[in-house]
Amino acid sequence: MLVLTRHPGQYITIGDDIVIHISDVQGANVRMAIDAPRNVKIYRGEIYEAILEENKKSAAQTKNVDLTELMKDK
Template sequence: MLALTRKPGQQIMIGDNIIIHVVDVQGDNVRLGIEAPKAIKIYRSELYQAIVEENKKAVASSHENVDLANVLKNK
């Protein structure tokens, strides 16, 4: 992990096409602005983790349904 110190108004470049702007700092809160191509999805980590968990549940549920369908076919 790279740790950087930035002040409001300063930026961080990621590759050639992603820019992180430090918009504001108030106490323990930091506001960031992110410029990236529209094809790149940007999520807060807690939201991303929730999406991953829901996808895992959907896949597990899908597998259960397929297995149940196979059982019913064989009867």
């Protein structure tokens, strides 16, 4: 993990096409603006973790499906 200290108006680059601008700091809150290509998905950490959890649940349910039973109806 890389830990950096930045001030409002400064920025961080990731690769050639992602830039994170520090726009404001108020107490413990940091406001960031992210410039990235449209095909790059950006999520808040808690949202990303919820997506991963839902994907795990969905995969577990799929493992229990008997595909031969589903195909009999066709």
